[in-house]
Amino acid sequence: MKNAPTIFLREMRNYFVSPIAYVALIVFTLLTGYFFAAYFNMATRYEGEANLRMLFHNMSITMLFLAPLITMRLLAEEKKSGTIEVLLTSPVTDAEVVIGKFAASMAMFIIMLILTFLCPLFLMIYGNPDIVPMIVGYLGLILLGGAFMSLGVVTSSLTDNQIVAALISFVMLLGLWVIGWMSTTVGSQVGKILSYISLMEHFDDFSKGVMDTKHVIYYISFTVFCLFLAIKSVQSAKWK
Amino acid sequence: MIEVENLTKRYGDFTAVKEINFRIEKGEVIGFLGPNAAGKSTTMRIITCFMPATEGTVRVDGYDVFDDSMEVRKRIGYMPENVPLYTEMSVKSYLHFMAKIKGVPRSQRNNRVDEVINACGLDNFRNRATGKLSKGYRQRVGLAQALVHNPQVLILDEPTIGLDPRQIIEIRNLIKSFGGDHTVLLSTHILPEASMICNRIIVINEGKIAGTVGLMDGKVINIQHEGAERVDLEKLGNIHLQVKGNTEEIIDQLKAIENIDDVQLTHYEDKVGFYNITHEMGSDIRPQLAKIIIQNGSELMELRPMEMTLEDAFLELTREEVVGV
Structure with a gap:
């Protein structure tokens, strides 16, 4: 794994020379700020609770749209320009490439989250919130982000077109987000499976401030599985 | 240095390379000559570990490209066709990045980057973004990148394609100067170019080796049909x-x-x-x-x-x- 940090640093630099990073950061902070202001306003007027539960939900939905934008270029761009040929003939492993790139997208996401720390700060100044649920909520967002980004890395490895990569990744994320809605309509066994697969169902507890290992394990195994697929996909591109 | 045995590569039904055999000795400058789609790039991509062979073996410095891929990659500097570069990086930071992932130790990295920048005539452009360079200078960055870890073997796919005549001459002289220290395998479909740079030429056609031609100072000194005796001219x-x-x-x-x-x-x-x-x-x-x-x-x-x-x-x-x- 000694080359993963090198690849990570190059990706980070690349994010900040292209407009994508700035657009994602601005859009995410703007929207989060708006959601927070709207809720805060309502909560103070009608004596609501001083927590970020609604906000975490809104942030997760926003991420659903922004995550594909962050991950789309990771491998697709290298495939399009041909730089992947130089990269993969250097003494680096496919895993190092995938992990380095995934880590860069995660770092981007964490920077986005840090910029929203103003919201809990405001809450602490003007209210008296529980700190632990907010920490748990942010932790949940990071785990969710890991799942989003790893899926994005997979779709980016499948095509040399960034738009296609973003679109596939968005459709898949949305599908996995809402798949639980069908759980009551289909049989109880299938329904259980559907709601277990759903990315959204597992996030609910985090937003309430409840940390359950089963959800942690779900997100981590989802991420690891996607990264595994991405590594295999990078390898298999050479087999054809 | 490079041994290719019974190498075959199929893409589905299409056979790009069919049972080819050749050996390249240390210090040779070998031209891979053949029309477009003859199988030159495919062979090079297999030697550089970018794609696996369907059948046959390739060894570089005794290491198998499939079993000891990492050892082979450390010994090879590769410039693919059309020289893909990270266009947003400056020449210097790009070469630094390549030196790093190719395992040049930290203490030597600055020196190596400076050396290849000088060797490839990129002195005035070290802080320019690679995407803003002319084609000829991009080609030089591609060469510098291939050289940065001082590899024993250089593999260059169409190194002069798309350049103007003056740039072609400069790049040719550059490649010529690498012979001796490095083993060079380059592909081209330009005959005069091959005769100017190389000391042996492997003619490849429709995925098969047609024969080899020995050269000295641009003159043909021997010719060998594949599978036949060498004729000394x-x-x-x-x-x-x-x-x-x-x-x-x-x-x-x-x-x-x-x-x-x-x-x-x-x-x-x-x-x-x-x-x-x-x-x-x-x-x-x-x-x-x-x-x-x-x-x-x-x-x-x-x-x-x-x-x-x-x-x-x-x-x-x-x-x-x-x-x-």
Whole structure:
């Protein structure tokens, strides 16, 4: 794994020379700020609770749209320009490439989250919130982000077109987000499976401030599985 | 340094490379010559570990490209066709990045980057973004990148394609200067280029090796059909002859001359026969030839010793291939 940090640093630099990073950061902070202001306003007027539960939900939905934008270029761009040929003939492993790139997208996401720390700060100044649920909520967002980004890395490895990569990744994320809605309509066994697969169902507890290992394990195994697929996909591109 | 044995690569039903064999010794500059889609890039991509072979083995410095891929990659500097670069990076930071992932130790990295920047004439452009460079300078960055970890083997896919004549000459001289220290394998479909840079040429056509041509100072010194004996051209000469007269008689008489190996009628027009004579080097047989033809009553139109150019060698190798099918 000694080359993963090198690849990570190059990706980070690349994010900040292209407009994508700035657009994602601005859009995410703007929207989060708006959601927070709207809720805060309502909560103070009608004596609501001083927590970020609604906000975490809104942030997760926003991420659903922004995550594909962050991950789309990771491998697709290298495939399009041909730089992947130089990269993969250097003494680096496919895993190092995938992990380095995934880590860069995660770092981007964490920077986005840090910029929203103003919201809990405001809450602490003007209210008296529980700190632990907010920490748990942010932790949940990071785990969710890991799942989003790893899926994005997979779709980016499948095509040399960034738009296609973003679109596939968005459709898949949305599908996995809402798949639980069908759980009551289909049989109880299938329904259980559907709601277990759903990315959204597992996030609910985090937003309430409840940390359950089963959800942690779900997100981590989802991420690891996607990264595994991405590594295999990078390898298999050479087999054809 | 590079050993290729029974290498075959299939893409679905299409066979890009078919059972090719060759060896490249240390310090050689080898040209891979062939028309487009002959299998040059595919072979190079297999040697560089970018894609696996369907069948056969490739070893670089004794390491198998499949089993010891990482060892092979450390020893190879590769410049793919069209020189893909990270366009947003400056020349210097790009080369730094490449040096890092190619395992150049931190203490030597600055030196190595400076060395290749100087060797490739990029001094004035070290802080320029690679995407803002002209094609010729991008090509130089590609070469610098391939050289940065001081590899034993350099593999360059069409290194001069798309350059203007002056840039071509500069890049050629650069590559020439790498010979000796490095083993160089480059692909091209430009004959003069191959004859200028290389000391041996592997002619590849339709996924198969047609033969090899040895060169010295741009002159063809030997030629070898795949699977046949090597013909040393320093020992054999060629004479082009045009004679008016009975062709059969002339051939019989010429063949009787000592030191003549072969006489072939290549063309016949207006009672004039065009002959290609292969003879052993040593004594000059031209006076004897002329005398015999005139004594016989035929009219001698032209008599000219011929030196084989790479073009002739290439045509001969690829023609045999067609006849063979």
